[in-house]
Amino acid sequence: MATTPATQDPTGTSPTADAARERDRRRLHTKLKLATQIGQGIDGYIIGGIGMAMAALTTDLHLSTLMEGLVGASPLIGIFFGGPIFGRLADRYGRRPVFLLDMLIFLIGSVLQFFVADGLQLFLIRLVMGVAIGGEYAIGAPLLSEYAPRKGRGRLLASLEISWYVGYAVATVVGALFADVDGGWRWSLASSAVIAVVCVALRGGVPESARWLLSRGRREEAEALIAKYGIEVDIDAELDERRESHREGFRALFSRKHLRSTVFASVFWAALVLPYFAIGTFWTQVFEALNMGDNAVAALLVYSFTAVAGVTVGCLVVDRIGRRKLLIPPFWITAGCLALVAAWPSSTPVIVGGFLFFIFLNAASSALTAIYPLEVFPTSLRTTGVGFATAMSRIGAAIGTFLLPMGLDRFGAEFVLLIGAGVLALGGLVSQWLAPETTDMDLARAARASRG
Numbered sequence: 481m482a483t484t485p486a487t488q489d490p491t492g493t494s495p496t497a498d499a500a501r502e503r504d505r506r507r508l509h510t511k512l513k514l515a516t517q518i519g520q521g522i523d524g525y526i527i528g529g530i531g532m533a534m535a536a537l538t539t540d541l542h543l544s545t546l547m548e549g550l551v552g553a554s555p556l557i558g559i560f561f562g563g564p565i566f567g568r569l570a571d572r573y574g575r576r577p578v579f580l581l582d583m584l585i586f587l588i589g590s591v592l593q594f595f596v597a598d599g600l601q602l603f604l605i606r607l608v609m610g611v612a613i614g615g616e617y618a619i620g621a622p623l624l625s626e627y628a629p630r631k632g633r634g635r636l637l638a639s640l641e642i643s644w645y646v647g648y649a650v651a652t653v654v655g656a657l658f659a660d661v662d663g664g665w666r667w668s669l670a671s672s673a674v675i676a677v678v679c680v681a682l683r684g685g686v687p688e689s690a691r692w693l694l695s696r697g698r699r700e701e702a703e704a705l706i707a708k709y710g711i712e713v714d715i716d717a718e719l720d721e722r723r724e725s726h727r728e729g730f731r732a733l734f735s736r737k738h739l740r741s742t743v744f745a746s747v748f749w750a751a752l753v754l755p756y757f758a759i760g761t762f763w764t765q766v767f768e769a770l771n772m773g774d775n776a777v778a779a780l781l782v783y784s785f786t787a788v789a790g791v792t793v794g795c796l797v798v799d800r801i802g803r804r805k806l807l808i809p810p811f812w813i814t815a816g817c818l819a820l821v822a823a824w825p826s827s828t829p830v831i832v833g834g835f836l837f838f839i840f841l842n843a844a845s846s847a848l849t850a851i852y853p854l855e856v857f858p859t860s861l862r863t864t865g866v867g868f869a870t871a872m873s874r875i876g877a878a879i880g881t882f883l884l885p886m887g888l889d890r891f892g893a894e895f896v897l898l899i900g901a902g903v904l905a906l907g908g909l910v911s912q913w914l915a916p917e918t919t920d921m922d923l924a925r926a927a928r929a930s931r932g
Contacts, residue, residue, distance in 0.1 A: 501707075501708065501709070501710050502710065504708060504709055505709045505710045505711075508627070508686075508687070508709055509627065511682055511685075511686065512623070512624055512627060512686055513624065513636070513639075514682055515579075515620075515679060515682035515683045515686065516620040516621060516623070516624045516640060517639065517640055517642075517643040518643065518675060518678060518679045518682070519582075519583060519616045519620045519679055520616070520617075520620060520621070520640040520641070520643040520644050520647070520850070521643035521644060521646055521647030521650075521675070522586065522613065522616070522647060522672060522675055522676065522679070523555075523613045523616065523617075523644055523647065524643070524644035524645055524646070524647030524648035524649075524651070525647035525648065525650060525651045525672050525675060526555055526606070526609065526613075526651070526669070526672055527555065527648060527651075528647065528648035528649065528650070528651030528652050528655070528784065529651035529652075529654065529655055529668055529669055529671075529672065530551070530552060530555075530606075530669070531651075531652070531655075532651065532652050532654075532655025532656060532659070532665075532668065533655055533658075533665035533668050533669055534548065534551075534552065536659070536664065536665045537551075537602070537665045540663070540665070541596075541597075541598055541599045541602065542599075543599045544599075547599040547600070547603070548599075550599075550603050551599055551602055551603050551606065553877075553879075554602075554603045554604075554606035554607045554610060555606050555607070555609055555610035555613060555874075556610060556874040556875070556877045557607055557610060557874075557875070558606070558607045558608060558609060558610020558611040558612075558613065558614060559610045559611070559613050559614035559617065559870060559871060559874035559875075560610075560614070560871040560872075560874050560875040561610075561611055561614060561871070562582070562610060562611035562612060562613060562614020562615045562618070562867075562871075563614035563615070563617055563618050563866070563867035563868065563869075563870035563871040563874070564614075564618075564730070564864070564867045564868050564871050565611070565614070565615070565867070566578050566581075566582055566614060566615030566618045566619060566863075566867060567615075567618030567619070567863040567864045567865070567866055567867020567868065567870075568729075568730055568863075568864050568867065570615075570618060570619045570622070570863035570864075570867075571692075571860065571861060571862065571863045571864045574688050574689075574692060575619055575622065575623040575626070575688060575689045575692055575863070576623075576686060576687065576688045576689075578615060578618075578619045578863075579619050579620065579623060579683055579686060580680065580683050580684075581615070582612045582613075582614075582615030582616050582619065583612070583616070583676055583679050583680050583683065584680060585608065585609075585611070585612040585615075586609055586612040586613065586616075586672075586676050587673055587676035587677065587680060589605050589606070589608050589609035589612065590609065590669075590670055590671075590672040590673035590676055591670060591673045592605045593605055593606070593666070593669040593670050593672075594666045594667070594669070594670035596666075610874075614867065614870055614871065614874070615867075617866065617867070617870040618863045618864075618866050618867035618870060619863055620640070621637060621640055621850050621854055621866070622854050622862045622863045622866055623686075623689055624636070624637065624640070625637055625854040625855075625862075625923065626689040626690070626691040626692065626859070626862075626923065627689070627690075627709070627711055629712045630712055630920060630921070630922050631799075631920060632799060633799075633851075633920075634798040634799040634803070634851050634919060635795055635796070635798060635799050637850045637851045637854065638791070638794060638795035638798050638847035638848070638850055638851060639795055640850040641791045641794070641795070641843075641846050641847045641849060641850050642788065642791050642792055642795055642847075644791070644846075645784070645787045645788045645790075645791045645843060646788055647675075648784050648787065649781075649784035649785055649787070649788050651668075652781055652784045653781070654668055654671055655668045656781070687705060687709075688701075688705070689859075690702040690703075690705040690706050690709075690711050690713055691713060691718055691859045691923065692859060693705070694713070694715065694718040694719060694722065694859070695718065695721070695722050695858075695859040695860040697722065699715075699719075702715075703715075712922075713922075714922045714924055714925065717922060717924035717925055717928075718859060718924050720924075721858045721859065721860065721924050721927070721928075722859075722860060729864075730864060730868075732861055732864075733861070733864065733865055733868055737931060738857070738861065738865070738931070740914060740930065740931060741856035741857055741865065741927075741930045741931065742865065742868065742869070743910070743914060744852075744856065744910065744911070744914035744915060744916075744930075745852060745853040745856055745857075745865065745866075745868075745869035746868065746869045746872035746873065747872075747906070747907065747910045747911075747914075748807065748848075748852070748907050748910060748911050748915065749849050749852075749853065749869050749870070749872065749873035750872050750873040750875075750876035750877070750903075750907075751811070751876075751903050751904055751906055751907025751908075751910070752811075752842060752845055752846050752849060752873075752904075752907060753846070753849070753873050753874075753876070753877045754873075754876045754877045754879075754880040754900070754903050755814075755818065755838075755842070755880070755900035755903055755904060756787075756839075756842055756843075756846075756877075782836075783835070783839055786836055786839045786840055786843075787839050787840070787842075787843040788843070789840060789843075790839060790840035790841060790842070790843030790844040790846075791843040791844060791846055791847050793840075793844050794806060794843065794844035794845060794846070794847030794848070795847050797844075798847055798848065798851065798919075799919060799920070802917055802919045803848060803851065803852060803915065803916075803917055803918055803919055804911075804915050804916075804917050806844065806845055806847070806848060807845050807848050807852075807911050807915055808908060808911050808912055808915065810841040810842065810844060810845040811845065811904055811905070811907045811908030811911060812904075812905070812908045813837065813841055814837070814838045814841050814842050814845075814904050815901045815902070815904035815905040815908065816901070817834040817835070817837045817838040817841075817901075818834065818838055818897045818898070818900045818901040818904065819897070819898060819901040820834045821834035821835065821838075821897050822893075822894040822895075822897035822898045822901065823894075825893060825894050842904075849873070852915070852918070853865065853866045853869045853870075854866060854923070855918040855921070855923060855926040855927065855930065856916065856918070856926070856927060856930035857927055857930075858924065858927040859923065859924065859927075862923075876903075880900075880903075916929050916930045917929075918930065
């Protein structure tokens, strides 16, 4: 029996071809989203894990206060180097190879944590893991953004931050399960290897970014991917950007053309994460310094899950209210929250309410750390810019994490909290001045709008 040819639509494609393209598009988006979300969650996982394991490993490995601070800050220091290095590699050689390499490095480091014999070994291993995470920030979200549709891009990218906080919360649960096991902190820290294995498996077969191909002048390859997966790309805008930005390197971040974007992305990100990382890593010590009793583990779980709720809300509203409204008011409110706790450190309602508001709103705004840095740089400089902004955010967080235990010892919790409030206020000032509104813009056009 003869078959009837599929009816052609006005564009010349058949319904069968359209269905196949839609199936391929959804399959790729799902795979890429999962691979990126898990990679983002891994950062939260190792930060949350070290917070739960710190007391036990400090005793087992006989860590000094100095080494305790170094171990806590080591991944953040590693990110400082990994972000710019892997970011530049991804802009020069492509997104795809870096997307796999950074996770393989992280996997090896995860396993090695189990066998450490002293604090220096743990510091060095987690430093290398931090380098890999820096690569993850530089490549994961940018690659996802370059395949994302213009409408709803903010919510999609913000979901990566939910993954970070979920990873942090899961690590606190895993850490609590191993808390009473002899040497349980080793199992707790090394458990990130299981997540890394899943992530590596998902990344096989992910194609190169069509936008990156356009930025390198490989138009035919890019158009083939655009046609296959139905990617929304303003080809003319990308090609115009390539002509203007051809052969830009790391130094271009500090040119008059891109300096505004570089300063904004770096400062707002650092101001958001510095107080959260520092307080979260040494939450037990902060809790005790405020004379809140012996329920620090339970409080850390509340801290973690409140953050998950906050970033989820941020994800849901970011495309509705716009980028600036989600960023600027929460900066001022959270600064006020920490200042209130510092002013009334003996009031349990003030401490509980202040910290809950701080955690919730800080996490809601942090959804933008997976969005703004990707939107303010052009494709030819995107992963380099994101990598540099990641480095600046993490070196700030590393300094805060390193200095916090010593600050608690010498000056007390009130002083530490006031410093955190000042950092948040600085973020509010810079964002008020420099933050662009990029909601629902094509990436190439958003980068142009960010130049002021």
